[in-house]
Amino acid sequence: MAMLIVMDAEPRYTVSEITRLIKTTLEDSFYSVLIQGEISDFKRHSSGHFYFTLKDQHAQLSAVMWRGKNMRLYFTPQDGMKVLAKGRITVFEKSGRYQLDVDTLQPLGIGELQIAFEQLKARLRDEGLFDESRKKPVPVFPETVGIVTSPTGAAIRDIVSIINRRFPGVQLILRPVKVQAEGAAEEIAQAIDEFNEYGAVDVLIVGRGGGSLEDLWPFNEESTARAISRSKIPVISAVGHEIDFTIADFVADLRAPTPSAAAELVVPDAAQEWEKIIQRLRRLYRITTDKFNFLNEKIQLLKSSRALQMPLDLIKQSSLQLDMLSGKLEMSYQNHIKNRIEYLNQLENRINALNPEAVLKRGFSITYRSKDNTIVKESSQLTSGDGVILKFFKGEASGRIEQVN
Amino acid sequence: MPTQKFEDALKRLEEIISNLEQGDIPLDETVKMFQEGITLAKLCKDKLQSAEKEIQKIIKDTNGEFQLTILS
Structure with a gap:
């Protein structure tokens, strides 16, 4: 069963x-x-x-x-x-x-953000986005600087005050963006793209002030990195404090450790540049006056002072022009030009002095030997009893040599 | 010349100086170059001394046009 x-x-x-x-x-x-x-x-x-x-x-x-x-x-x-x-x-x-x-x-x-950072960094590096060969030169004298940052942060205030101190004539254009929290990376990327579309900007500063890793995160996102990479306008990254490195820093054409440093990097110091121009002007003056001096010597030989008159006037006018332009900025240089003018005046006087008439005017006279009408330069040309003619500024006189010493 | 960039002006000034230094340049040419040099220096000085410019804000409007306004 x-x-x-x-x-x-x-x-x-x-x-x-x-x-x-x-x-x-x-x-x-x-x-x-x-x-x-x-x-x-x-x-x-x-x-x-x-x-x-x-x-x-x-x-x-x-x-x-x-x-x-x-x-x-x-x-x-x-x-x-x-x-x-x-x-x-x-x-x-x-x-x-x-x-x-x-x-x-x-x-x-390790933290999630850290892993994300390393992963994106490795991927973009492998793609060649950090290659030096991709980096565009940043202009030395930008006339217009585009800034991508928050309109209310410390970064924009620092950048503006430093640029205005160093090189006040530069035009700054801000494209306000959100620099933290969700959607910030997309806004930053869009801002960079828009500046490229607008075009009339020599260089871009993209960044924000310091903050936590989370705060800086939009600068570690792929959309920001890609926008920097495809920008035709050179990009200076300026994120956080000196120690903070972001993906944006690796892709950017130039990394500034802070927004303030970006402002120092982007424009030269006007005072220093002026100093350089003064040096160039000095060279220009030296070369030009050397040339005139050289020509002057030739002219002296030709005894044609009139030919020198025109360029001398020109150089004097220009000196005065330069006097005015260097103005308050460079007193010592002004003096230099004054010396120049004085020198030119002296030069003019010297040329005038070469005119034999002017010499006679000062009381000198010319002695001619009567028999052959040559100018007497030394006493050995004469013997006692020779007839001489004295030529003064006004009139002549004749006489006979009594004794030769 | 008003649109000439500072950088270009500086380069040209440098060029004039080295031309004058090297070449055997006739008198009238020398005077011309000297005057151009002075003009360039003046241009550079104007750029260096130019007043602070107001910061502008750029926004792309809904028609896709860029609007520049003074940032207050």
Whole structure:
């Protein structure tokens, strides 16, 4: 006789019934759990959902992180990464499987932002975005500077006051943006793109003052990095304090350690530049007057003082012009020009002095030997009894030499 | 010349000086270059001394046009 297994003592379920019961039990018991484990079999589905397994030495757990949730992650999970996952257990009745539905995911050990930073940095570096060969030269004398920062932060105040102190004639154009919190990176990227579309800007400063890593985060995001990289206008990054390095710094054509430093880098110091111009002017004067002196000597030989008159007038006029322009700025230089004019006046006098008439006017006379009408330059040309003619400024006289000494 | 950039003016000034230093330049040419040099220096000085400019704010309006206003 066949043995009857008596099971009446136990409740009887259909597969569906027991599965539903398991589902309810599990889902009610584990509706919010923190689970620590290592990621393996990580897959990003084309739909954007993440599928992976959380495991440790002895067990594993299937996990899913839906697109809507994983979009908020700063980093991309990778196999082997130790993480802390928060979520709930869900059961699929149809397949009889359970999994962890992940709400949030945090890397264990180093911070999430740190991982995100390193990941993006590695990716963009591999793409060549940090290559020196990509960096555009930053102009030495920009006339217009575009600034991408918050209109209310310390950064804009610092930049404006330093640029106005160093080189006040520069035109500053601010494109106000949000520099922290969600959406800031997109605004910054858009601002850089818009400046490129506008075009009439020589260089851009993109940045903000110091803050926490989270505050600086928009400058570590890919959209900001890409916008800097595709900018035709050279970009100076100016984020946070000296110690803060952001992705924006690596992509930028020039990294300034702070917004104030960016202002120092972007424009030269006007006073120093003026000093350089003065030096050039001095050279210009020296060369020009040397040339005139040289010509003057030639002219002296030709005894044609009139030819020199015109350029002398010109150089004097220009000296006066320069006198006026250097004005208050450079007293010593003014003196230099005055000396120049004085020198030119002396030069003029010397030329006049070469005119023999002017010499006679001062009381000198010319002595001619009567027999051959030569000018007497030394007494040895004469012997006693020679007739001489004396030529004065006005009139002549003749006489005879009594004695030669 | 009013639109000439500071950088270009400075370069030209440098060029004039080295031309004068090197070449055997005739008198009238020398005078011309000297005067150009003075004009360039004056231009540079004007740029260096120009007054503070008001900061502008740029915004792209809904028609996609750029609007520049004085930042208050």
